[in-house]
Amino acid sequence: MTPVLEAEGLRVSVPDRRHSNLFGRARQLEIVHGIDLSIAAGEVIGLVGESGSGKTTLGRALIRLVKPSGGKLRFEGNEIATMSEFDLWPLRSQMQMIFQDPYSSLNPRISVGSTLMRSFFVYGRTSSAAARKERTLELLDLVGLSPEIFSRFPHQLSGGQRQRIGIARALALKPKFVVADEIVSGLDVSTQAQILTLLRDLREKLNLTLVFISHDLSVIRVLCDRVVVLQQGNMVESGPCDRVFAAPAAPYTRALIDAIPLPDVDLHWLDEEPPDEPSLRMTG
Amino acid sequence: MSDPVIQIDNLQIRLADGRMLLRGVSVSVSPGEVHGLVGESGAGKSMIGRAILGSLPEGASIYNGRITFDGQNLLEMNRAQHRALMGRDIALIPQDPLMSLNPVRRIRHQMVDLMRLRLGMERREAQRRAIELLDQVSIHDPESVIDLFPHELSGGMRQRILIAMAFAGKPRLIIADEPTTALDVTVQRTVLQVLITMQRQNGSAVLFITHDLGVVAKLCRCVTVLHAGRVLEQGPTSEVISSPVHPYTRALLAATPRFDRPLASLKPIPRSLTESLWAEARTLDHFVGAQS
Amino acid sequence: MANITHSSYLARLPRLRRPAWRVKLGNRVVMGGAIVLAVCGSAILAPLLTGHSPIEQDLMNALMPPFWLSGGDISYPLGTDDLGRDILSRLLYGARITMTIALLSATFSCLIGSAVGLTAGFYGGVVDQIVSRMIDTWVAFPPVLLAIVLSAMLGAGMTSIVIAIVVVDWTRFARIVRSEAQVQAQMDYVAASRILGLGRGAIMILEVLPNVLPLIITLFTVEMGIAAVVESVLSFAGESVAGDYPTWGSMIAAGRGNIHHGWWMLVFPSACLILTVLSFNLLGDGLRRVFDPVHR
Numbered sequence: 001m002t003p004v005l006e007a008e009g010l011r012v013s014v015p016d017r018r019h020s021n022l023f024g025r026a027r028q029l030e031i032v033h034g035i036d037l038s039i040a041a042g043e044v045i046g047l048v049g050e051s052g053s054g055k056t057t058l059g060r061a062l063i064r065l066v067k068p069s070g071g072k073l074r075f076e077g078n079e080i081a082t083m084s085e086f087d088l089w090p091l092r093s094q095m096q097m098i099f100q101d102p103y104s105s106l107n108p109r110i111s112v113g114s115t116l117m118r119s120f121f122v123y124g125r126t127s128s129a130a131a132r133k134e135r136t137l138e139l140l141d142l143v144g145l146s147p148e149i150f151s152r153f154p155h156q157l158s159g160g161q162r163q164r165i166g167i168a169r170a171l172a173l174k175p176k177f178v179v180a181d182e183i184v185s186g187l188d189v190s191t192q193a194q195i196l197t198l199l200r201d202l203r204e205k206l207n208l209t210l211v212f213i214s215h216d217l218s219v220i221r222v223l224c225d226r227v228v229v230l231q232q233g234n235m236v237e238s239g240p241c242d243r244v245f246a247a248p249a250a251p252y253t254r255a256l257i258d259a260i261p262l263p264d265v266d267l268h269w270l271d272e273e274p275p276d277e278p279s280l281r282m283t284g
Numbered sequence: 285m286s287d288p289v290i291q292i293d294n295l296q297i298r299l300a301d302g303r304m305l306l307r308g309v310s311v312s313v314s315p316g317e318v319h320g321l322v323g324e325s326g327a328g329k330s331m332i333g334r335a336i337l338g339s340l341p342e343g344a345s346i347y348n349g350r351i352t353f354d355g356q357n358l359l360e361m362n363r364a365q366h367r368a369l370m371g372r373d374i375a376l377i378p379q380d381p382l383m384s385l386n387p388v389r390r391i392r393h394q395m396v397d398l399m400r401l402r403l404g405m406e407r408r409e410a411q412r413r414a415i416e417l418l419d420q421v422s423i424h425d426p427e428s429v430i431d432l433f434p435h436e437l438s439g440g441m442r443q444r445i446l447i448a449m450a451f452a453g454k455p456r457l458i459i460a461d462e463p464t465t466a467l468d469v470t471v472q473r474t475v476l477q478v479l480i481t482m483q484r485q486n487g488s489a490v491l492f493i494t495h496d497l498g499v500v501a502k503l504c505r506c507v508t509v510l511h512a513g514r515v516l517e518q519g520p521t522s523e524v525i526s527s528p529v530h531p532y533t534r535a536l537l538a539a540t541p542r543f544d545r546p547l548a549s550l551k552p553i554p555r556s557l558t559e560s561l562w563a564e565a566r567t568l569d570h571f572v573g574a575q576s
Numbered sequence: 577m578a579n580i581t582h583s584s585y586l587a588r589l590p591r592l593r594r595p596a597w598r599v600k601l602g603n604r605v606v607m608g609g610a611i612v613l614a615v616c617g618s619a620i621l622a623p624l625l626t627g628h629s630p631i632e633q634d635l636m637n638a639l640m641p642p643f644w645l646s647g648g649d650i651s652y653p654l655g656t657d658d659l660g661r662d663i664l665s666r667l668l669y670g671a672r673i674t675m676t677i678a679l680l681s682a683t684f685s686c687l688i689g690s691a692v693g694l695t696a697g698f699y700g701g702v703v704d705q706i707v708s709r710m711i712d713t714w715v716a717f718p719p720v721l722l723a724i725v726l727s728a729m730l731g732a733g734m735t736s737i738v739i740a741i742v743v744v745d746w747t748r749f750a751r752i753v754r755s756e757a758q759v760q761a762q763m764d765y766v767a768a769s770r771i772l773g774l775g776r777g778a779i780m781i782l783e784v785l786p787n788v789l790p791l792i793i794t795l796f797t798v799e800m801g802i803a804a805v806v807e808s809v810l811s812f813a814g815e816s817v818a819g820d821y822p823t824w825g826s827m828i829a830a831g832r833g834n835i836h837h838g839w840w841m842l843v844f845p846s847a848c849l850i851l852t853v854l855s856f857n858l859l860g861d862g863l864r865r866v867f868d869p870v871h872r
Contacts (some may be wrong), residue, residue, distance in 0.1 A: 050468035065767055092773045105764035109786040111362075115765075118342050118782070122773035169768065186322040189482040189495065193539035215468065216384035221543035245543055259473040261498035263540055265522050270477050 002077050003211050005062060006179050007037040008083070011070035012054070012061045031057045033233045034071060039177065044203060044210040046220035046241070048196060048256070049230035056100075057177045058230070059213045063095040066090055068252070072284070076176065093123040096170040100182040102162030106154040112165050113150030119172035139168040144198060160191035165200070177209035196223055217260055221245060229253050287314045288352075289457050289489040290336070295330055296348035296360045297340065297513075305331050305344060309511040311491075313457070313506075318483060318490045320500035320521065322508030324536075331513075333459045334392050336360070336491075337376060338366050355458070363428065371402035376449035376480075377460040381442030385434040392430040395449055403453050417426050417448035420485070421478045442472035451482050458483070458490045476503060497540055501525050509533050512565040531557060580841045588619045602860025608797075611855035615848075619671035626665040628652070629813060629824050634660035655840040657830060663840060666822035667848055673823045674804050676854065677734060679718050681741035681803040684798050688742065688747025694788060696750070697757025707754070711747050719744040720809055737810060741803050749795055749800075760784045790867035794860045801856030808849055824849050 014027035017081040031207040039045055060066045060071070066081055073081040075091060099105035106115055117129075117138045137147050143164040154162055163183055170178050180199075185191040200223065202208055214220050220227055221241055228238040230252065237250040248254045261269065292314050292345045293467070297306040307574040312320045320328045334340050335360060336351055348380070351358040353374065374418055378384045386394055392414065401411040405514040413482040419427035434442055443463055447461065450458055480503065492504055500507050500521060507524050517530040528534045535553040542549075618625060628651075638660040641648045648655060654663040676822060696707035723740040730736035735836040760766065769779045776853075811825030831842030 047301070052469065063771060065771065089773060094770055095771070097768070098394075099764040099768060101764060105768055107765045107783055107786070109789075110783075118769065118774070121771050122779075159371065166564050166768075169772075189536060190324060190553040190558070193550055194540065196550060197552055216360050217469075217543075218541040219541040221540045222546065237835070255470055257543065259470045260543060261473075261495040261496070261502045262542055262544070263501045263525055264539055265501045267505065267521075270473070271481050276712055 001040065001200075003038045003040050003074075003092075004072040004076060004213075005037070005207060007035055007062070007071065008066050008073075009034045009036065009047065009071035010061065010073055011035075011060070012057050012066060013069040014057060014066070014241040024221065026115045028069065030067075030069065035122040035228075035235050037062075037208060037228065037238075040199065041209050043226065044208070044212060044224045045130075046224035046227040047211060047213045048217055048227060050215055050256075052232060053230040054233040055213045055215075055230050056181055059097070059181050059211060063097055063179055064092075064110060065097070073143055085172075087126075094153045094176040096173065096178045098170045098178060098180045098183050100185060102159050102166060102186070103154070106133050106162055108154050111151050111153055112157065112162075113152075116165065116169055116172065119169055124171050135172070142171065142202070143168045153215050155210040157186050158191070161189065161195060163195055165204070167195075167197050167198070171206070173210075177211065179211045179213065181213045182215070185216070187215065192219070211249060217245075217256055218262075229256070285407065286315055289315045289317075290491070291352040292336075293350050293352070295332065295335060295532060297328070297344055298347040298349040299423065300343035300345075301503060304347070304565075305513055306335075306351070307565055307568050308510075309510070309515050311515070311518070312506050313489045313491060315456070315489055316483075316487045317506060318480075319508040320504035321491060321493045321510060321518050322495065322497060322500050326497055326512075327510040328513040329383065329495075330461055331511050333376070333461050333491065333493055335404045335502055336374065336457075336459060337370065343531045363497065371398065371455075372453040373455050374457045374459065375455040377443075377450045377458060379462040379465055381446050382434065382437065384446060385436055385442060391435055391437075391445060395430070395437070395445075395452070398449055399452050402450075413452065414448075417452055419444070420451075420482060422474075422481075423443070423448075435491055438471075439493050440475055441477050442473075447475070447479055447482060451486055451488070453576065454486050455488055459493070460490055461493045465494070465496070470515055472499075479503075486532045497525065497537060509536070512562055514565055514568070531562060579619055580635075586751045590823055601867055602862050604858045605866060608857070608862055612859055615671055615852050615855070616675055618668055619675050621826045622665070622668035622672060626662065626668055628662035628665040630661060630666045630669040632661060636660065639834070641838075642840050650846030654844050655741075655838070657827075657840060657841050658834055661822075661826075663844055666827060667824070670822040670827060670845070671848070671852075673734070673821065674807060674849075677741070677804040677807045678800040678856075680734075680738045681745065682796050682799040684738065684742045684746040685803075686749055686792060687745035690753045690788075690792050692746070693714075693750035693753030694754070694757045694780065694785065697754035698761050698784055699776065700742055700758070700761070704754075707750070711750055714747050715751075717744075720806065723806060723810060724813055737807055738772050740810070741806050744806075745799060745802065748799065752795060753788055755794060756788050757784055760787050785801065788812060790863070794864045794867070797860035797863060801853040804849065804856070 008254070010032060011030060011034055012032040013028035013030045016027045035058060037045075047055045047058065057066065058171065061068050064073075064183065066079045072079060072083060075095065078091070080088065080091065102158075104114060109143060111134060117132050120132045120135060137150065140147060142154070145161065145164055145168075147159070148167075149161065166183065184195050187195065199210070211222065212224055214231055224240065224241055226242050227237045227244050229244070229252065231252050237244060237248065237253045244253060245257065248257060292311045292330060294305050296304065297310045298304055309328070309332060311319070311321070311332070321332060323329045331340070331344070335346065336353075338358070340346075345361055348446055349359070353369070356365075385391075392411070395410060395414040395417070396410040399405045399413060400407060400508050402412075407414065414430060415426045418430060423429050423444060429437070429441070430464065437445070446463070464475055464477070467475060476499065479490070483486075492500070492501060493494055504521050506519065507521045508515055509530065515552060517528060517533045524533060525537070528537060532553075535551070535557055538549075539549040592827070606752055636655070637652065637656050640652050640656040642655045643650045643653050652662050652664070654667070656662055657666070677848045692707055722744055726740040726743060727736045730739060766783055767780055769783050806830065807823065808825030811823040812829045814826075814829070827845035828842060828849070829846065831838070834841050
């Protein structure tokens with residue numbers, strides 16, 4: 001079975017704003033240094049890393065929001081790493097993203113209903129505005145929102161509700177895979193739990209293929225089948241969640257797991273020395 | 285049993301439009317105790333810290349209650365008396381170091397000025413003490429670091445500098461307002477270790493405000509659980525976290541994802557619970573005489 | 577009892593009643609808007625508000641003071657100038673010139689500058705480079721001088737004044753709109769539209785423009801004030817609408833020479849100009865505040 005998405009030696013660079021010449025052309029700074037990845041249909045794969053790990057940049061490269069600077073990227077067998085915007089266009093509906101910040105991912109001046117209807121602007125191929133509205137209301141129902149949300153504006157909604165809209169938008173075109181970029185990071189514990197259970201339900205219902213980016217290993221664990229650990233743009237470890245969490249091979253993974261404070265009372269936890277790893281770059 | 289360092293009694297804070305932010309919160313912190321104030325956003329936990337520091341936001345005011353520190357009611361002090369305490373006996377470790385440090389001044393100047401103003405130190409003495417403090421918070425090569433600008437440092441280093449500045453006056457009470465929320469998890473651990481070390485050295489009490497139950501479980505001897513401006517449960521962490529009594533605390537723990545447990549065990553907090561809690565809080569407002 | 581949180585006293589004061597629309601719009605918009613409307617209204621209704629013709633000379637009644645001073649007459653409420661022309665009617669008809677020029681200049685500067693700025697800021701790249709360099713050079717010219725030269729070249733008349741102002745002021749819109757467009761282009765909802773397949777042009781109009789529009793509207797009102805001043809400067813320098821037709825700037829110019837025996841010739845047109853510009857700025861500032869809390 002062809003994997004839905006395959007990356008081989010994928011490299012991504014971004015313009016280095018600190019060094020740009022007179023004409024505004026900036027030098028490229030490589031953020032992601034050669035990643036190999038393979039995602040099968042129906043899988044949920046977690047991308048975990050701390051700040052500076054390149055996980056967000058990688059996520060954007062996987063759906064070609066950003067053009068990779070090197071390596072191969074195959075979507076259902078098609079090589080898309082170097083595809084032009086024009087050729088990519090028909091494929092875009094199949095690769096979607098849910099953004100991190102529910103505040104900046106929804107246009108503040110447009111009602112959320114209209115925002116969702118725009119999903120059907122290009123690829124929807126629906127006959128009428130009424131049909132589009134019908135589908136939008138179905139989407140709202142899918143993510144557990146009441147129809148009256150349709151005419152509200154983002155600033156009138158809570159963070160959890162906005163994030164549900166973001167999920168609805170990503171699922172509107174029934175994509176082959178979705179990248180979720182830190183979508184629960186800014187949320188309360190209870191809202192976070194709601195969103196995670198929603199994703200779990202949606203995954204079962206729609207057989208979603210999901211790339212779940214997070215800095216929180218606990219969140220990754222509860223949702224993902226496999227996990228990829230990134231450090232400074234390099235893949236440090238990858239494998240099934242059960243295995244990686246039970247017996248992490250890389251010292252960095254070990255350090256990440258050890259650093260998580262679980263809600264089990266242990267006032268001596270901080271007294272233990274964390275594993276001393278020179279390669280950890282503990283600039284903290 | 286010695287007197288508490290700080291005693292908050294029935295604190296009620298009200299907004300200009302009549303809504304209550306805090307509905308009768310009582311907390312007691314013993315000397316040298318690390319006390320966690322835990323709750324979700326909007327629970328009012330930051331308000332408590334701000335009330336102690338006298339920096340309530342625009343439109344919020346004390347409706348009732350008292351805060352006793354050193355036998356005096358902080359809420360009834362005049363500006364001068366209150367200022368004398370701040371930075372010396374009571375200090376703050378704020379959440380976002382990037383916003384709390386002046387971006388155009390070197391660390392050296394910020395620390396030295398703080399100590400000269402608040403603690404009346406001479407410049408030379410303040411410089412020496414600054415280096416000493418940076419060393420205590422495990423910053424390598426403090427002589428070089430002290431001449432850097434905030435943006436030249438990592439998030440964790442900045443937070444450790446803020447910790448150093450807070451402990452400069454050997455305070456008896458530290459208010460730590462979500463100091464590690466914005467940090468990577470490995471960095472968080474280091475910063476918390478530094479905090480505990482300083483706390484033990486100085487014997488200061490810490491009021492640790494956070495939404496993270498895991499941090500509370502590893503750091504705090506006692507904890508107060510807040511919701512809608514009310515205390516729902518309070519007591520030693522070993523009891524409250526390990527065997528919680530209040531349904532909200534239990535629900536909060538059940539909603540916290542754990543890497544040693546599968547998704548099936550994650551339960552969002554039931555809406556009926558939050559709704560009934562809010563309803564309770566609002567009836568309390570009517571009873572007290574404030575509107576909601 | 578001096579209280580740290582002394583606002584507790586204020587918290588217990590009863591709240592003053594204000595109508596909802598007034599609270600929503602804010603004082604500045606209401607006041608600024610009211611004055612602007614009053615000026616426009618008097619300009620439009622000028623023939624109804626005064627019996628005198630603004631250009632009718634009556635040397636017998638030259639330099640009459642305003643009616644509340646001795647020697648004044650209620651039929652010439654604000655006095656007359658050195659050629660016996662009624663000041664009030666000159667002000668009212670002059671308002672027509674000022675407001676028309678302000679409106680036209682602001683409209684065209686806004687349209688051209690916003691279009692250029694939006695495109696440059698959103699698309700970036702070569703387009704932005706060219707536009708930015710162009711604006712940088714353009715802005716280096718002293719604006720009023722450029723306006724004077726242009727209107728001297730194009731001849732007197734309302735069209736040339738408007739052109740002169742637009743040619744200079746479009747850059748104001750372009751620069752500000754460009755930087756706001758740049759900010760908006762980085763937003764996640766723009767990226768979201770891209771992956772939904774919308775073309776860049778569509779995104780610019782449908783997503784970015786609604787967010788830049790409040791800024792444009794605010795700038796527009798401020799620009800009206802600026803255009804009014806520029807027009808007055810031009811006519812002060814003798815480079816405005818030809819003939820006898822009164823403009824506030826030319827009234828100020830004439831008033832200069834008559835300060836001692838006809839101070840009203842200078843004071844009233846200056847006051848009108850100041851009041852009008854102030855009200856535009858007030859309106860603009862108020863609008864900015866109205867638009868801001870909506871989404872931030």
